[in-house]
Structures are given as structure tokens and as C-alpha cells.
Amino acid sequence: MSRVFQERLKVIACTKLSESYFRITFASRRIPAHALGGQFVQVKVSDSAQPLLRRPFGVHRVGKNTFDCLCEIVGEATRILSEKKPGDFVDVIGPLGNGFDYGPRTKDQGPRILVAGGMGVAPLFFLAEKIAERRTPNAERKIIVFIGAKSKKDLLCEKDFKQLGCEVKVATDDGSKGLRGRVTDLLEQYLRRTPNAERRSRIYACGPKPMLKQVSLLSKHYNLPAQISLEEHMACGIGACLGCVVKVRAQNASRRTPFAYKRVCKDGPVFSASEIIW
Amino acid sequence: MSANLKVRIGKLELANPVMVASGTFGYAEEFTELLDLRKIGAIVSKTITLAGREGNPMPRTCETPCGMLNSIGLENPGIERFLEQKLSYLASLGSPIIVSVASENDPGEFAAMVKRLEKDSRVMAIELNISCPNIKRARGKGQGSGLIAQDPKATYSLVKSCRRFTRKTLITKLSPNVTCISEIALAAQAAGSDAVSLVNTFSGMSIDVQAKRPKIACVVGGLSGPAIRPIALRMVWEVFQKIRIPIIGMGGIMDVQSALEFFLAGSSAISVGTANFVNPRVSLEIVRGIRDYLDKNKIKDIRSIVGALKL
Incomplete structure (x- = not known):
């Protein structure tokens, strides 16, 4: 079982990635040291009673004594968080939740398939890092990432996944990048075309509920174990x-x-x- | 020389007057790593029912201005599994454990649970939750009709029937969704309740205007948090004028300042609820803050500020 901490963390950086997305980096010794892929943190965005409750964000990436959250501005709380400056302090509880099961290190497990819809890329990137870390010379495991976004401007982390050595496939609702359609259409195409032997793999998914439901149906149909992370x-x-x-x-x-x-x-x-x- | 923080609620002696409210602290195990549970004045368990309940459909909570709505529906494993699986950890902590009990519509179930808890020495006190707004309410029906805590006669007879089966400290939790709360408090006192705790949540609702749907599945839920604090405080003050038994005050307490308001209005102890979600260690921060306030103002005993509001 992992440990949980409540800490007042210094903001190291807060970077707007576009109109709607930002990445915030916190200084912390203990949270990055204990976090597992798929875990999240609860962030109190201000010291006032409005907004009252904490907001959950998946751990997106960890560094030495730092970790990042990748967030979309959807309301008052995320807007306040997006306006944090380096040196500000924010109360954070984490890491929370169970996290993904990375699977055995052995070679015969086939590729890992990651399916991200919208902000689902945030925790899955950290998972990809964790899976990549577990590679050894005799277990060179392939990671295939399927990313679905509304349009090209909402597409996050494509480069980061590629830098990790992942194969990336993209679908957008409006067709401005990659396949026009749903990310689960891409996934189905892939599963249909890939011979059985190579499919011996695991699916990890995070995104909106309808997408996760479709991933579940596919995983059942193709008889592949799938772990899904709910929002x-x-x-x-x-x-x-x-x-x-x-x-x-x-x-x-x-x-x-x-x-x-x-x-x-x-x-x-x-x-x-x-x-x-x- | 540090001030005395000990208070007495019925037969129960608390090392300090800061408790955590039912439904906001789970079975304490969820908070183990986040604060020193032994230092909390008393822990009130999540409300238990005779048979287990799976609870209400999702969504169960939503945030509102300076507050939140919930309609959890008393999800719990039932009294026997609670005693088997949850109570031993709670009792191992060393803080007094108060078990909250409720029933959808059967006063007999309250009495049966009180009888069962009376036999268990790990239970220090029993809170009768006659004021949960989130049970016995069909979708779309709006305000639940007939909480026990909305009727002085029903309150009297329920408390009376439970009193018969226990010598432990009996606390009655009151609803703010009434015209005259002191009338209900008087009924609880007359029936032999050792204390009253007030207030439970206010009936409220919130709507997603895009979807034209209620933000919680049961439409109406219970409002808590700082949004309700001034009304809760007024109710404590009103009840304090009328009754002799101790009041456990609650309703949007977020910090030491708001906790002190409730003592001055007449609470002998206070309970932290929604604030536990926001800051899990707030109860202990409040204990420290009360001690500092008393020392700074050269007050020797917490009891001397109970109801000490100057008019």
C-alpha cells in the first residue's frame, strides 16, 4: 500500500499550453517518490471557502523532487489554479487511489496498449514512463498509444509519448489530425488487423465514460485484459x-x-x- | 498553564470539545495517515442502519456556493458487519467512539440497534440520526415528508423508546428543516436525551441549466459547508435559550474562528463536518486554536465561554 501525504507545496512553474490547457509543476519530495501510474492528487486551489472542495488531478509526470499535473480549464477552480505563479503555495493531498497494475516484466507479454481520450493523456503519460522504466535489454516492450482529441489544438502529449519511444496513433473528432472519428475506432482497426499472437497484450485506458465503455466492449470481444481509469x-x-x-x-x-x-x-x-x- | 479543554456530554468525558461529524469521517480508517486520530475529542461514525444499504444513485454530491450538496443515502454495511469489521479499528484509537444510527421508517429498528450497541463496551455513546434528509425519498418527489426530527411528538416517542434500552450517553441529532427547532430539542430533552447535536444538513438543490437536469440524482440533497453557518449558529443560540442538556454545535465550521462562534452561541462541544473533506486535519488545528484563544484571553476553562455571548 502506498502512503498518503498532505503538504503545502511550492509551485515551481505553471505554463499555459493553449487557451484551455496548462501544466503545473509542484515541488515535493514525498509525493513523486511514492506515486504510482494512475494515482491522483487532491488540490485545494485557494485558501478561501469558494471554491470549497479540492479538485482531483492525475499525476502526469514526476521528476526529482517535483511532479506535474496537466489540466484543462473547465470552471472556476481550474481557472484559479491556471493562474498560479512560481513561488505560490498550494495545499495538496496525495498520492491517492490505487494506480495501474503495470503487469509482469517478462518478455512474452506483447505490447502495452494505452488508450487516451481528452485529458486521459495526463495519467497515461506517467503510466507510459513507468512501463518504459521497466524495460530491460531482454524485455524490449512496445508501447502503442492511441490518443483521441476534439481537434488538433486539443491534442496533448503526442511528442512526449514519441520521445519515450511509444508508437502514437491519433484520432480527432473533426479530422484536423489523424483519423477523423473516435479513438476507439482506431483501436478497433488495430485489434482487427493485428494477428492473434502479437495481440497478447494489455490495454490501459483513461478518458470519458462512453470511450471507456467502448474500450471495455472491445477488450471483451478480443479477449484482452483492460484496466480503465474513471474520472x-x-x-x-x-x-x-x-x-x-x-x-x-x-x-x-x-x-x-x-x-x-x-x-x-x-x-x-x-x-x-x-x-x-x- | 494551559486552559482546561475537558467537557462532559452526558456520561461521556471528552479530552477536548472538538468532534468529527457523522458521515464526514467514514470509519476513521480513511484518515489514518493524515492526522493523529487519538487527539480528536470524539469520533462519530458514519450512520449505521440495521440492515446494510447500498445508498443512492450517482451523482451523489455537487459543489454549491461556499458549500456542497450530498445525497449519499446512508450507504453502510449494516450494524452487524459494522461491529465486526469497522468498530475494532475505531475503538483502538483511544478517542471516544459515538455510533450514529438511523432507520428509514421504523422506530423499532432504532431501538433494536440501541439494544445491540448497549451490549458493546467499545461504544461510548449513541447518536440518533432522526434527521437524515436523504432516505425515504423517491426520485422527483422533492422534500421528503416526515422526518422524525420534524415532529416533536415523533421525536419524543422515538427518543423515549431508545432511552429505555441504554445507559450509555444518548445524543439526538436535529434537523434544521423545521419551523421551530427548540420545540424539537425540548421534546428530545423531555424524552431523556443526554444531549442534542445540531444541525444536520439543509434540504437544497442545484440544477445544470445546459442539461436541464438536477446536479444530484435524487434531485434534493443536504446542504452543508460554510454557506449554512449563520443559520446553524442562530439555531444553536435559539436552542441554548430553551434547554438544559448540552448542545453539540455544527454547521459549516471551517476553522477556529467559526468553532468559537458556536461555543459562544451555546455549544458545549462542536463537530467538524464538511471541513474534513477540505482539510483532513482541521479538527486538530481547531483544538490548537481554541487552546491559543483561551490562553491569550486568560480564560482557564472552555466551559466558561459556552453561551457567553454578550448582548
């Missing part, structure tokens, strides 16, 4: 309030209890695709 509004982020639950198949399902609820923040955010009831 949800959260109050506490530590499993206390039960405000962010997801329906999963009950272990001893009966007619009275055909399902169970699990906490996205504590039992997740990463779930096995097969356990979610969509």
Missing part, C-alpha cells in the same frame, strides 16, 4: 464520503443485490474493465 467528481478523495461510487458486479450477486458500489477515489480510480456495470 468522477469527488468531495473527499480519500474514501470517506462515499460521494464518488461506481456500480460493479457484486461478488455474490443475488436478485436483491445484483451489484455493489465501489469508491472511485479509494477502490479506484483504476478498475478492471470487466467488473464495471455500464
Whole structure:
């Protein structure tokens, strides 16, 4: 089990990437040292009562004594966070949640397939780094990243993934870059064309719910294990309030209890695709 | 020489008067790594029901101006699994454990749970949650009809029926969704409640105008956070004028300043709720802040500021 810290962290950098996206870098010794791919942090964007609650952000990248979050400006809280200056202090709790299972280090596991929709690239980039770190000369594992974005200007991290040595495939809703269509269309194309033997791999996905549902269907159809990371509004982020639950198949399902609820923040955010009831 | 922070609620002696409110602190295990749980005045468990409840559909929470709405629906494993799986950790902490209980519509279930808890020495006190706004409410029906805490007679008979089965400290948690809260507090006192805690959440709602949908699935939920603080404080003050038993005050307490307001209005102890989500260690920061305030003002005992509002 990983450890959790509440820290007042100094902002090292806060960079606008475009009108809607920014990357914020925090100085921290303990959070980057303990974070796993797929974990998140809870950020209090201001010391005032408005906005009141923390906001969850996936750990995007870690450095020595620093870590980044990659964020989209969607409301008041993210706008306030986007305006932080180097030297500002922000109260952060993390790392939180379970994180992805990276899988065994052995060679015969085939490529790792990462599927990112929108801001789903943020935690998946950190996962890709973690998987890449585990490469050894006799286990040169391929990482294939499928990225879906609204349009070219919303496409994030393509270069970063390539620099890590990942193969990147892009789909955009408006066709301004890559395939015009959904990222799951790309994924399906790939799975259909790739011979069985090479498909022995694992899928990791993060993005909007409809995309994750489609990934789950594909993973079932092609018989590949998939781990999906859910996004949800959260109050506490530590499993206390039960405000962010997801329906999963009950272990001893009966007619009275055909399902169970699990906490996205504590039992997740990463779930096995097969356990979610969509 | 540090001021005395000890207070007494019924038979319960607290090392300090800062508690954490039901439903905002889980079963404490979620907070283990974030603060020293032994130093909290008392821990009130998430509300337990006789049989387990899976809770309400999602979305269950949303943020509102300086507050939040929730409609969790008392998700809990049921009293037996609580006693088996959750209580031993809670009891190991050393802070007094207060178990919150509720029932959808059956006063008999309250009594059955009180009877069960009476036999367990790890339970120091019982809070009767007769004021949860998020159960027994069908989608779209709006304001739930008939909380026990909205009816003085029902409150009296419920508390009376529970009182019969326990010698432990009995606390009755009141709803602010009433015309006259002191009337309900008086009924709880008359029935033998050792203390009252107030207030539970206010019924409220919020709408996503683009989708034209309610922001929480059950439409109406309970409003908490600093948004409700002035009303909660007024209710504590009103009740304080009318009753003899101690008040555990709560409603949007975020820091030592707001905690002190509740003592001055008549609370013998206070409970931190929504603030636990925002800052998990706020309860202990408040304990420290109260001590500093008392020392700075040369006040020897927390009890001397209870209801000390100057008029």
C-alpha cells in the first residue's frame, strides 16, 4: 500500500499550453517518490471557502523532487489554479487511489496498449514512463498509444509519448489530425488487423465514460485484459464520503443485490474493465 | 498553564470539545495517515442502519456556493458487519467512539440497534440520526415528508423508546428543516436525551441549466459547508435559550474562528463536518486554536465561554 501525504507545496512553474490547457509543476519530495501510474492528487486551489472542495488531478509526470499535473480549464477552480505563479503555495493531498497494475516484466507479454481520450493523456503519460522504466535489454516492450482529441489544438502529449519511444496513433473528432472519428475506432482497426499472437497484450485506458465503455466492449470481444481509469467528481478523495461510487458486479450477486458500489477515489480510480456495470 | 479543554456530554468525558461529524469521517480508517486520530475529542461514525444499504444513485454530491450538496443515502454495511469489521479499528484509537444510527421508517429498528450497541463496551455513546434528509425519498418527489426530527411528538416517542434500552450517553441529532427547532430539542430533552447535536444538513438543490437536469440524482440533497453557518449558529443560540442538556454545535465550521462562534452561541462541544473533506486535519488545528484563544484571553476553562455571548 502506498502512503498518503498532505503538504503545502511550492509551485515551481505553471505554463499555459493553449487557451484551455496548462501544466503545473509542484515541488515535493514525498509525493513523486511514492506515486504510482494512475494515482491522483487532491488540490485545494485557494485558501478561501469558494471554491470549497479540492479538485482531483492525475499525476502526469514526476521528476526529482517535483511532479506535474496537466489540466484543462473547465470552471472556476481550474481557472484559479491556471493562474498560479512560481513561488505560490498550494495545499495538496496525495498520492491517492490505487494506480495501474503495470503487469509482469517478462518478455512474452506483447505490447502495452494505452488508450487516451481528452485529458486521459495526463495519467497515461506517467503510466507510459513507468512501463518504459521497466524495460530491460531482454524485455524490449512496445508501447502503442492511441490518443483521441476534439481537434488538433486539443491534442496533448503526442511528442512526449514519441520521445519515450511509444508508437502514437491519433484520432480527432473533426479530422484536423489523424483519423477523423473516435479513438476507439482506431483501436478497433488495430485489434482487427493485428494477428492473434502479437495481440497478447494489455490495454490501459483513461478518458470519458462512453470511450471507456467502448474500450471495455472491445477488450471483451478480443479477449484482452483492460484496466480503465474513471474520472468522477469527488468531495473527499480519500474514501470517506462515499460521494464518488461506481456500480460493479457484486461478488455474490443475488436478485436483491445484483451489484455493489465501489469508491472511485479509494477502490479506484483504476478498475478492471470487466467488473464495471455500464 | 494551559486552559482546561475537558467537557462532559452526558456520561461521556471528552479530552477536548472538538468532534468529527457523522458521515464526514467514514470509519476513521480513511484518515489514518493524515492526522493523529487519538487527539480528536470524539469520533462519530458514519450512520449505521440495521440492515446494510447500498445508498443512492450517482451523482451523489455537487459543489454549491461556499458549500456542497450530498445525497449519499446512508450507504453502510449494516450494524452487524459494522461491529465486526469497522468498530475494532475505531475503538483502538483511544478517542471516544459515538455510533450514529438511523432507520428509514421504523422506530423499532432504532431501538433494536440501541439494544445491540448497549451490549458493546467499545461504544461510548449513541447518536440518533432522526434527521437524515436523504432516505425515504423517491426520485422527483422533492422534500421528503416526515422526518422524525420534524415532529416533536415523533421525536419524543422515538427518543423515549431508545432511552429505555441504554445507559450509555444518548445524543439526538436535529434537523434544521423545521419551523421551530427548540420545540424539537425540548421534546428530545423531555424524552431523556443526554444531549442534542445540531444541525444536520439543509434540504437544497442545484440544477445544470445546459442539461436541464438536477446536479444530484435524487434531485434534493443536504446542504452543508460554510454557506449554512449563520443559520446553524442562530439555531444553536435559539436552542441554548430553551434547554438544559448540552448542545453539540455544527454547521459549516471551517476553522477556529467559526468553532468559537458556536461555543459562544451555546455549544458545549462542536463537530467538524464538511471541513474534513477540505482539510483532513482541521479538527486538530481547531483544538490548537481554541487552546491559543483561551490562553491569550486568560480564560482557564472552555466551559466558561459556552453561551457567553454578550448582548
